[in-house]
Amino acid sequence: MLFSKKDKKEDLHRVLPFVDFHDDMAISADGTISVPFKAFLAFQEQYTEQHYIDWTHMLSSSMKELPSGSLLQQIDIYHPDQWHNPSVDSNELDFFKQKQFSYTESRPILHYESYIILSFPGFYKDYTPLSTFYSRDETKNFSKNPFTNLEKRLTIAKKDAAQFRQSVSTNLPLTPLTSDEFSRLVHRCLSLNFKDPEGTLYGGLVKNKEYVEVANRKAQVISLMESSAEPSYTVLDKFGNNGGVCAPLTEGLGRSLDFPHIISRVIRMIDSEAFLKNHFNAFAWSEATKLDERKLQNIRHIRSEMAEFEQTLLQRNEPIVYLSFLVIPFCITDLETLNNYSAQVLAAFAGIGMRGYLETIDTANLFCAALPGNGNQVYRRIPIPLLTAIAHMNSTTPFTGYKEGVLLANRYREPIYFNPFNTDLDNQNAFIFGPSGSGKSFFNGKMIKNRFEAGHIVIVIDSGGTYRHLFEALGGKYIELSAEKSLALNPFLFPSDESGRFLPDSSKIIFLVGLIGKMWKGDLNKNPMSEVKKFLLSQWISDYYRNLSEDVIPTLTGFYDYLQALVAANGKAILDLKKDQLFLFQEFFIVLHPFSHGIYKDHFNALSQDYLVDHRLVCFELEAIKGNSKLYPLVVQILFDFAFEMVAKHPDATKFIDIEEGWTNLDDASREHIEAFYRKGRKTKTSIRIITQDIGEIKSSKIASAIKNNAATFILLYNEKASSREEIGTFLGMNALDMQKYASLRRHNGPGGFREIFIKEMGQSHVWLLEPSLWEHAMFTSHPSERNQIAALAKKHGNIEDGIAEWVYHTKQKYYV
Incomplete structure (x- = not known):
């Protein structure tokens, strides 16, 4: 044959x-x-x-x-x-x-x-x-x-x-x-x-x-x-x-x-011994037949090497x-x-x-x-x-991913699922780092889109308009906060109970103490409140809610007026505080007056508030107030508390809270509140994701360690700077194999490109690949020229779908994707 x-x-x-x-x-x-x-x-x-x-x-x-x-x-x-x-059923898909x-x-x-x-x-x-x-x-x-x-x-x-x-x-x-x-x-x-x-x-x-x-x-x-x-x-x-x-x-x-x-x-x-013996016999016969001196030397050299080789194998007990x-x-x-x-x-x-x-x-x-x-x-x-x-x-x-979740790919560009809410982990929180240009908007946009499509609640705190087109395409609520008009916030207001009363829990009291302290003292790292002042404020806030009439909406102004009346009555407790100078009432009322009765009153005392309970997809856009050093840190803390309320409001729904902006404004005074936030998240199917692009933000943050210690997942995007990789690796405690994977990340920009992402879930790390379609590229891009083109096309057609469709058509013609 x-x-x-x-x-x-x-x-x-x-x-x-x-x-x-x-x-x-x-x-x-x-x-x-x-x-x-x-x-x-x-x-x-x-x-x-x-x-x-x-x-x-x-x-x-x-x-x-x-x-x-x-x-x-x-x-x-x-x-x-x-x-x-x-x-x-394709008819069920949007x-x-x-x-x-x-x-x-x-x-x-x-x-x-x-x-x-x-x-x-x-x-x-x-x-x-x-x-x-x-x-x-x-x-x-x-x-x-x-x-x-x-x-x-x-x-x-x-x-x-x-x-x-x-x-x-x-x-x-x-x-x-x-x-x-x-x-x-x-x-x-x-x-x-x-x-x-x-x-x-x-x-x-x-x-x-x-x-x-x-x-x-x-x-x-x-x-x-x-x-x-x-x-x-x-x-x-x-x-x-x-x-x-x-x-x-x-x-x-x-x-x-x-x-x-x-x-x-x-x-x-x-049989190693028989094998070596046969070869030695073969070389001996070969040596006996060689007359040329050079050939004899070669054979003897090989026999010598074979002898050394045999000795090495015997020492290692290796056959x-x-x-x-x-x-x-x-x-x-x-x-x-x-x-x-x-x-x-x-x-x-x-x-x-x-x-x-x-x-x-x-x-x-x-x-x-x-x-x-x-x-x-x-x-x-x-x-x-x-x-x-x-x-x-x-x-x-080859890595095969999870059985369900967000569709990404392995390093060979084969589709596999990443589960962003892995219940096998200690918690479902994540810390995400990616420098400018690393593809954060694409990765986070993909996470937002797929999680929302899976029926999850998604809250995003951002700045820069990154997700405007994405939220428009998905029908989400996109809220742009601006100091030029009323922010219509009310940190004291939350849904009442069945009897119509407002009964704050301990976490709400802790939040309000921190917020009022920030209004009063400014940077609480530089000007911390004493434990006495914290205790007094928490007691007065609790008393304010307890004495609130059923038809009255709680507000910062209401609390301010309540406390002024309490102080004006000069009860024994107040007189003792004044005598021992344990609480500087005059300073307190002067500093808080702009927020309760002055120029900031309309921002923080809304009598009604959209709790967004009917919205599963919400983005707070902070770009317009980032430059306002007075308002910005306060708004950030209030939005954190709003996210906390959403967690409590929907205990059985899977929730993702993406904080891409403002977390660095949280200080030591917020640590207790943040840790309570994380603890409650574990019990209420909530994933909290902190996202940053600057290693300096992490190193200077007073709460970075609290965030790191409460996140079971670390997500790192493409970073070409070795020194920056070393810094983030040291902060996260990455081992040598993790660092190899992190350094090996690849990126190909532009339509039809891809980005690799390093994801470590507790002790296991893998490299994933994101390869968005042109349709997703249009929704996720943060490139100014692309965003402007898509915005103009959406305006031309009157809707985002047709605007993106035309952009995809022209892009295919240009790049042959």
Whole structure:
């Protein structure tokens, strides 16, 4: 068969090497018994170099317990598929949600599967190209019965496999495959058809010098012929501009190759002593036949190196094994594409100091030998120390995200879900850092949009008009606060109870004490209130509410007048306070007069207030009052309290509060209030997200540590300044692996671009990728020229949808996106 006529088609059943799938094992025609497992590997970019070393040594220890001649085969499959959005009635989707679905629908992806197969050969172990099952004469029988003592061997194989599985369970979880599952796996690999879950065999196998064709799919085989002279446990995965992140040695041959392929790695345990002895005997015979002095010196030098090598192995208690490493790219398209795939494989081998070989006459033979459970028949192999052989194995899998949430992507631009409200964490709060130009508006805009579309309540405190178009498109309430007109705020007002009375809880009292203190003292870090003053204010505020008539709306003016009347009455308690100068009433009334009866009265004493209880999407825009040093810090604190009220008002709804502006104006006096805010958030399904772009803001903030200590999630965006990364890393306590990922973030600006985001959830960190559609780009952009264009088009058409539609059309024409 090996030299059969070109294009002769073989039936796929003919080349199957198995005679039976029995009791969760497979039996080959040569008597080899195979026990298959599904492997569950750690997610990519989760291991440090030491983790990889430990993983390698763990597997080495377990493999040393396997009998001589046994094999461990790892099958990695990267097969093509398409991303499909969840089944939803398109009529139920709004305009922009439909656009988002159409952007990701049917996107090409590569599914990854990994399997470990332990094989235990019988009589037949050493194969040549002419003796494999694929190439042997069908009429020729084995000289020895390959199934001798089969029942006994099956029992031993099952026991050895179970012990191996147990020994690696901590670092390499394995799940046994049933006989039917393994049969389907073999069929899928033989037909290269991974869309058929049943693994139906159809079509045939056609051998060609340049490729093998099965079921109309072409494949080539690249064999590892020479490993690196100085092999390592790890490489960098080459993401970003800083070398990338720590990865397995052969990462470049895995998911980094963006096309369908299979990798078969086979490690065969052998008698190391016999192997070395045979080689020494071979060199001795070679030396005896050499007459040329130079050739004699070469042979003696090699023998000397072999002796040193043997001594090193003995000291390490490390055996010699045979390693087979086959990469099989495949496709349905033309040969030129397949040749390009193989060229990439060869380049990937070279990139890690190895030499691959594109098979020709042996392609079909090795293709069949690489089938799961058929590793015994692989004859392309190199002798290598066990630890080095295991370093060639794969220990990680591409990140797959969550089952639901916000649709982002992994580093290969494959759609995956990020869950911004992960209840497995200690809390759902987040701290987000991204310098100017890092893509904060895109990432946060995406979070706002998708969370709102998921039915969550979203409150945003911002400045700069970043989200104007987004809120207009989503139908949210966008409130622009300006000092030129009444802010219509009332920090004393909140929904009354059923009897019509206003009964503040302790957190409301704490908030009002802090707010009045800020009106009175200004910067409470520089001019703190004493505990006595805080206590007195809290007592008077409580008394004010308690004595309030049912038909009276509580206001700052009302409290001011109440306290003035109380002081004017000169009761004994007030006289004692005046005598001991524990509260400076005259100063207090003078300073608070502008807020209660003067120029700021209308800003803080509204008799009615829109509590926005019917709005699930609200943004407070603060740009117009940022320059007012008197109003701005007070408004920020009042909006924080409003968010607190929303939390209490909707205890069963999932709520997100994004604070992108004003949090740096909170001082030490706000710490207790903020911490209470966080505590209440944990109990009421609330996620509080603090967002900043300046490391200086963090370092100078008096409440930064309180925010950090109450956030289980840290989100970092692209940052090209190494010094800034180091500062934020130190503040957040990031380890070296985290810093590698942070430094590796990539960004491609403009329509059709993408941004990578580092997200650490408690002890686990991953890199995610945001690739907005043009429709989302129009809603999220903070670029002035783009925002102005979209605003003008929205005004032209009278609605945001048509305005964005025209912008998308022109942008496609310009960028060919």
